[in-house]
Amino acid sequence: MNKSAFMDKMFYDLAPLPENERNELLARCEECFRIGLEQGKTEEEIVAELGYPSQPPSEPPFEPLRPEAPYGQASYSDRVPPPEAWGFPPPGRPDRAGRDVPRFIGVGALLLFLNLLVMIPVFASLFAAFVSVCVASLATLLAPLALVAETSLYGEFTNAKLMMSLGMTGIGMILADLALLFGRGLFRAAKAYAGWNYRTLKGR
Known part of the structure; x- marks a missing residue:
């Protein structure tokens, strides 16, 4: 899986999150790719380090998640760190300020x-x-x-x-x-x- 496919999957897997949190996670993934490429790694190696195994060619294309799908029930969502690991409250839970x-x-x-x-x-x-x-x-x-x-x-x-x-x-x-x-x-x-x-x- 290359960077483009990985970012597409991340976008759809994180669809249940609020837009600002989703954009923050995607920006951090972009930063991981930038640092990895500067270190001479391939996109596939960076994807493997981030927790997404390479997709076999015979695997059918993934389906976009519906916005109402709860986090954790979407494909590949178990491979994405939960919001708490990134410092964000999970969906449905008020943040610290609230x-x-x-x-x-x-x-x-x-x-x-x-x-x-x-x-x-x-x-x-x-x-x-x-x-x-x-x-x-x-x-x-x-x-x-x-x-x-x-x-x-x-x-x-x-x-x-x-x-x-x-x-x-x-x-x-x-x-x-x-x-x-x-x-x-x-x-x-x-x-x-x-x-x-x-x-x-x-x-x-």
Whole structure:
């Protein structure tokens, strides 16, 4: 049996499983073939290691399983590792998250208090600081325009005011770079913290 026939059998034998679990098992089989081929093994040898004996030429082609067929009653299903061996719950049995409602509620409550009392104020303060840097950068970058407006209104132009406006522009460029770095860091931190909340809530 080559890889193509093996994967077809796996697909039909695992038909009773949910789609995400079936795809995970098939992806792991693909990985086994990739590693085996890199080690110089043939597809038939890899199939034998995975638990499917080569099919005799005289054997009639297998019949696709009906979706309603229960796992374990399909042809070749006794040769496929059960879902528990791959870390999945068997069909009809709720997964760990469904059985662990108290932990989900408790962790959710702790995360809620942590976010409301600590992290949301911290991120709000950081965001306010970011806005302040942006406003200061914009104000200093507009110093030459302010000088032009003042000169057109009052006609009081001096070299000192020109040098000051140029200096403020330089400071504004530095603040703009700082604001860009600050904004990127704040966005990454918020994204990482949101991901940590999600993984903690899921028990990962």
